[in-house]
Amino acid sequence: MSEEHVLQAKPAFIAGLTQGNTKAASIIVALVVLGSIAALSVDTRFVYLLVYAWFGLIYGLLLQYGRFCMASAVRDLFAVGVPRMAVGMLIAVCLFSLTAATVQATGFSTFGPHPLGWHVIIGGLIFGFGMVFTGGCASGSLYKAGEGNVGSMLVIFAISFSQAIIVAAGGWLDALVPAAWTASAQAKDMPAELSVTQGWFDQFTAGYVWDLKGSTVAADLGMDGTVAGAFLANALLSAILPSLVLLVLLYVRYFRRSYLRREAVAPSLGSDLRGLWAMVTSSKSTALAGAGLGIFAGMQMWITGALREHYNIFNFGELLAAMGYENGLSLQGTVFDPGYWYITTQEAQWGGWILNQLGVDNMDNIFFGLDNGLPNPLLNAPGFMSIGIILGAAVMAHMRREFKWKLPSLETAVFALVGGTLMGIGARIGMGCNIGAFFATVTNGDLSGWVFLAGMVGGGYLGVKAFNTWLEWRASRSGEFDL
């Protein structure tokens, strides 16, 4: 094949993106519109839930467009030295921090800082390790499911049920709980229904996590609630400066040498700045997706905050109760309702709700019984955000002719289930995933997210090493040619 022929093929590829299956994409959007109208016709207050659903749809469109996945970011870095996705992620962090600061300044922020302790880095480590084997992070698995990837659906299944089981598990796991956690949990005089001295996760939560402090940079500097605190402390110091440092490190480690050689220029401050910009803009779709995700994530928080003020509520559970849906509410009358982009907790609720319907009594723990509730999936607002991500990704995949039902091999299915289980366990120990424990925290001034990222990257590094060892062992046995 001649080079000329290949180069002429490039426009055909781009043209293909606009000649996708618009019919299938239109049907999905029409179904979401019809579903939204049906929900509003039942009760207009379901607009609160629909905000989650539609922002999920937008996230799905953007995630698929930029092939945005933190598992790819880690794998590409450590397996082949490509910083493309890590760069996109950092762009998203910078922009979300600015939109989040705007929301904080207007007083509509729904964010609460995460307690910082060893659990954050340990959770990140387990999550990152598992993520490499599934081939997708929490949000990446959702968008890949929207592309028709059945393996990613198995990952979601594993994340859901592993969390649902781990937060309610007792038995021999209780023997591993330090006595200090049990004593601390007992001293908190919790409702008897929760039996907090039984079940390791309850004791971990009430006896350890609740004794830790969560804070934002603005609060630490005495600037909480001010515009300067939002923009200078929570955005600039917590998110933008660390992101810029990481971008420079990525450039020096992975991009600079090839850039200077390719451009045939001598090292200088000017050439390095141009090289840094070339790295940031090297994958326009990833950079654009990162920018869009950052902006829309802030908008979602602002709109949800405004709706809470409009309905004079603190949590969606109050609205559900007012509409007559009290089943599945927690002891406090709440449900999981972060008001911003989140992935894993609503997936835990899906698994937990199914187990509950099968007769498992799993409302006697803090995670479901006191904090997040177990609402019917049809009333689970953040759950609809995850469904929206799947549907949004399906729309984009159809439009780009990239939707394809893809069945996993036995090996891929096992990796999806085992890796997804590790991700679920890591998410619960670390109190979130790559979105809830990292993306949403650092952008709102909570430095615990960088600790989670450090753990996740460390786990990802170990995962890549383990995965490569597996591939080499398998190739040596079968004599196949590995890449």
Added chain:
Amino acid sequence: MKVMDQLQEGQVIEVLSDNPATVETLPALMFVVCGTHLGTIKELDHWRVYLRKGLSTD
């Protein structure tokens, strides 16, 4: 990566993939290993990606 190591400077390799993320990563990979991404063709259910060892002389 191992295949690229076995190529002579200027030789072209065709990679077939049905993984969108891989298709997106390969051009970026060529940049950091000083190879050249010649083009990508979308087929019905997969992509053909053409990569050349060494920098473009265009």
